[in-house]
Amino acid sequence: MFDYETLKLIWWLLIGFLFIGFAITDGMDMGVGTLLPFIAKNDNQRRVVINSIGPHWDGNQVWFITAAACLFAAWPPVYGTAFSSFYFAMMLVLFALFLRPVGFDYRSKIDDPRWRNNWDWAIFVGSSVPPVVFGIAIGNLFLGAPFVFDEFLRVTYSGSFFALFHPFALLCAVVSLAMIVMQGAIWLQLRADYVIADRAPKIVTVASSCLLLAFGAAGLWLTQLDGYLLSAISDINAQPDLLNKTVIRAQGSWLNNYSVMPWTIALPIAAVLFCLLATTLSRVHKAGWAILCSSLMLASIISTAAFSLFPFILPSSSALNSSLTMWDAVSSEKTLNIMLIVVAIFIPLILAYTSWCYVKMWRRVTLQEISANSHSAY
Amino acid sequence: MINETLVELSRWQFAITALFHFLFVPLTIGMTWILVIMESVYVMTGREIYRDMTKFWGKLFGINFAIGVTTGLTMEFQFGTNWAYYSHYVGDVFGAPLAIEGLMAFFLESTLVGMFFLSWDRLSKRQHLMVTFFMAIGTNLSALWILIANAWMQNPVGSEFNYQTMRMEMTSFSEIVFNPVAQVKFIHTVSAGYVAGSMFVLGISSYYLLKGRDIAFAKRSFSVAAGFGLASVLSVILLGDESGYEVGDVQKVKLAAIEAEWETEPAPAAFTLIGLPDSENRHTDYAIKIPYALGIIATRSLDKEVLGIADLQALSLEKIRLGIVAYKYLVLLRNDQRSAENIALFEKYKQYLGYGLLLKRYTENVVDATEEQIQAAARDTIPPVAPLFFSFRIMVACGIAMLLIFALSFYYNAKRQITEKRWLLRAALYGIPLPWIAIETGWFVAEFGRQPWAISEVLPTFLATSNLAVSDVLISMIGFIIFYTILAVIEFWLMFKFARLGPSSLHTGRYHFERNTQPSPGMHSHI
Structure with a gap:
């Protein structure tokens, strides 16, 4: 159907698509969960917040599980x-x-303030820690990680957990947390009782300011950071040979792709514009349009990071030629082909029934509704 | 060299997290269909009590489901975190069914589970039933793809080793999907889940009947569970027998270990009902045997032999010697000495490469293995017999006990005498753990019996791990144990609380604990 090279490119796009889907849907839930203890003052308000994502969080979470599983299958x-x-x-x-x-x-399940308060903080931790760690992980993709393959392709890592907390990685964590908080706040503006919805624009403003600052700073930092360059690779249409390539390091080389394809500068620009638009729309109480813009912002930010790294996925700082790229850290042509067919069938189906669920459950969750359903809703 | 402690800890962590995860999965699998049955009756008859049944048992299902999802995440993560070489070596084949599980099944199940709980007022009766139905379909498809992945570990069909990429690669997707082991395992495993769900509902309903509470509710629940349970337990036993045949076909070592068949017996072999396997002397003491039975189960014939452990080990020895040859040529090929002759010789012997890799435990270079090391590797191909022998028999005993409980429950329920048979109700209540014991011992037999392989005859378990520090795995394992213990305590506490409370937890005003406080007019009118 496609040649191997094209397939690899398609799969790079698909994995990106799945992670964008994860950020937009589950990121929204994580934003809501992060805001839970702060935006809602009492039990009924918190129940409004939770019920606004009640029917969807479980399905949304599967974006992550599926993205990870597809990453396993493809890379x-x-x-x-x-x-x-x-x-x-x-x-x-x-x-x-x-x-x-x-x-x-x-x-x-239990009507006890201490029980519920503890779970609220559990939800907060469960929602805020993953985006922070994912941000740090993305930062470390730019920094490279010290790992090496032996001749049988067994990998050994020589870094430490604390080495991951490089200031650049922390900056990426700020971007990551801020963007999901924005998404969560706008969702609450759209779907939660006005008591809570009215608190959202302020949060969106603060989050988007942090986001723009950190995103800009990270971009500037990349001009100084030692990036990685793929200077030679064996035939990318042949069997992937993980160790047969040459990688060099050069200052600012993560921005090389933008000079090779100048139009791609549109990606980071789109990220900034959608961020500003989402904030403005939230402030003028057009939450529906705002969530569209903030979703596009998430897509643009993730695309920017992925495109800057291209063709790398995870460079190795200690053994440059062990770096993983989307040309050679991939499954066989047959597996990629079969999985492409599966994805082509099921992603549209997933989008269809997920949309149906959102449409059927679409309403503003009010305090009144929540107090009336204390035993059937969350 | 291989760090044995690291390997042991990685295996323990996987075993603990997998067995814990599978405390919750079977109930999810079984309950979804029970909910579909109850809700279908509600939609067909319009009787409110069936909606209450769906909602109440759904509540218990939800408490279980949350923790099943939670612990399932670990299973996926762990292939990457703790079994990195496994991920590299077989990801091309093994990753696909996992990804398809997410795309085809888990998405469906999880998207609809939220709707199941929260859309009662927003969907028509029929729409809601469809939600429940497709939630059940999603759950079962999920089991299908996970078992296709697992069956490939037991019987790696449709794939071959590629020396250029240094991994197993897919050669036939359909062979992997239609792996005979997968088909049998799927039915056996989901039926076991149906049994668990049925036993759960049967036991808790019996508790209400014993207490004389919510009789109408409990009797109807009991009927559904007895009927569904009897059909399921029969299916488990029949398909268990069928998997005995499949194991006899493709995993001869596992079969011999389960049966403690030390020497090949003249056909048809006898089945050892019970005894005391003695690995030292390779003999089973106090064995009680059923003539012909094993031969018939494992070969479906009276004249084919079932190979015993001694002969199987001798076969392994030969394969290890050929594996050394395969390994020798692999090293040459990896060092770019890719002459046509080297390639041809490697291709000729590569099916034994896995056996060659077994020697990595004793010598890094494999080719310089001493006769003693080769003998030791051959002994390694036989998993410890006693744990398998006993686990298998515990599983079967539980299965038979459940068959009795379901058959009697079904019979007396049909005769409308069930409330008088208090001994049976007690047996059903205290029998609730039986399916879990059977399921956990069954998985133990399947996975421990696969040792020393991660992928049968392809990749030894000790090679499959990540290169982590022992302390890394020790810390994470302690974390899992603490976290899982807390989760389990909370889960069991909630489960007991709501099971005791019964349908009164729905706050409809129609059930036992609410009658004294807020009697609602006409509360019996619908029953």
Whole structure:
């Protein structure tokens, strides 16, 4: 159907698409969960907040699970290397994610303020820690990680957990957290009782200011940072040969792609514009348009990061030629082809039934509705 | 060299998290269909009590589901975090069913589970039933793809090793999907889930009947569980027998270990009902045997032999010697000595490469293995017999006990005498743990019996791990144990609380604990 090279490119786009889907949907839930203890003052208000995402959080979370599983299927060496190298970071995400399903589900089961308050903080941790760690992880993709493959392609990582907290990575974490908080706040503006919705524009303004500052600073930093360049690679249409390439480091080289394809500068510009638009729309109470813009902003930010790294996925700082790129850290042509067919069938289906659920459940969750349904809603 | 402690800890962590995860999965699988049955009756008859049943059992289902989702995340993550070489070595094949599970099944199940709980007022009766139905379909498809992935670990069809990429690659997707082991395992496993769901509903309903509470509600729930449970337990046992045949076909070592069949017996082999396997002397003491039974189960014939452990180990020895040859040529190829002759010789022997890799435990270079090391590797191909022998028998015993409970429940329920048979109600209540014991021991047999392989005859478990520090895995494992214990305590506490409370937890005003406080007029009119 497609040649191997095209397939690899398609899969790079698809993995990006799945992570964008994750950021837009589950990112929204994480934003809502992060804001939960702050934006809602009492139990009924908090229940409004939780019920605004009540029917959807579980489905949204599967974007992450599926994105990770597709990454496993399409880029197995990346899956093994990234997850085992960033071991404690991944464990942190995992343990934080544990708190959400049980938090959402168990909180409402017992009518006791202490019980509920504890679960609120559990939901907060479960919602805020993953975007922070993901931000740090993305930052470390730019910095490179110290890992090396032996001749049988077994990977050994020589870094430490604390080395991940490089200031540049922390800056990326700010971008990541701010963007999901924006998404969450705008969602609440759209779907929560006005008591809560009216608090959203202020939060959106603060979050978008942090986001723009951090995003701009990260961009400037990239001009100074030592980036990675793929100077030679064996035939990319042949069997992937992970170690047969030449990688060099050069200051500011992460921005090279933008000079090769100047139109792509539109990506970071779009990120900034959509951020400003979303903020303005939120302030003039056009939450529906605002969430569209902030979703496009998420897509633009993630695309910017992915495109800057292209063709790298995870560069190695200690053994440059062990770096993982989307040309050589991939599955076989057959697997990519089969998985492409599966994705082509099921992504449209998923989008269809997910939309149906959103449409059927579309309403503003009011305090009145919530107090009337204390045993059936969350 | 291989760090044995790291390997042991990685295995323990995987075993703990997998067995814990599978405490919750079967109930999810089984309950979804029970909910579909109850809600279908509601939609067909319009009787409110069936909606209450769907909602109440749905509540318990939800408490279980949340923790099932939570612990499922660990299973996916762990392939990357703790089994990085596994991910690289077989990801091309193994990743696909996992991804398809997400796309085809888990998405559907999870998107609809929220709707199941919260859309009662926003959908028509029929629409809501469709939601419940597709939630059940999603759950079962999820099991299908996970078991296709697992079956490939047991019987790696449709794939071959590629020396250029240094991994297993897919050669036939349809062979992987239609892996005979997958088909049998799928039915066996989901039926076991249906049994767990049925036993759960049957046992808790019995509790209400014993207490004389919410009789109409409990009797109807009991009927659904007895009927569905009886059909399911029969399916589990029949398909269990069928998987005995599949194991006999493709995993001869596992079968021999389960049966403690030390030596090949003349066909048809006898089935050891019970005994005391003694690994030292390779003999089973106090064995009680059923003539012909094993031969018939494993080969479906009276004249084919079932190979015993001694012969299987001798076969392994031969394969290890050929594996050394395969490894020798692999090293040459990896060092760019890719002459046509080297390639041809490697292709000829590569099916034994996995056996060669077994020697990595003893010598890094494999080719310089001593006779002693080769003998040791051959012994490694036989998993410890006693744990498998006993686990298997515990599983079967639980299955038979459940068959009795369901058959009697079904019979007395049909005769409308169930409330008088208090001994049976008690058996059903205290029998609730049976399916879980059977399921956990069953998985133990399947996975421990696969050792020393992560992928049968392809990749030894000890090679599949990540290169982590022992302390890394130790810390995460302690974290899992603490976290999972807390989660389990909360889950069990909630489950007991709501099970005791019964349908009164729906706050409809129609059930036992609410009658004294807020009697609602006409509360019996619909029953």
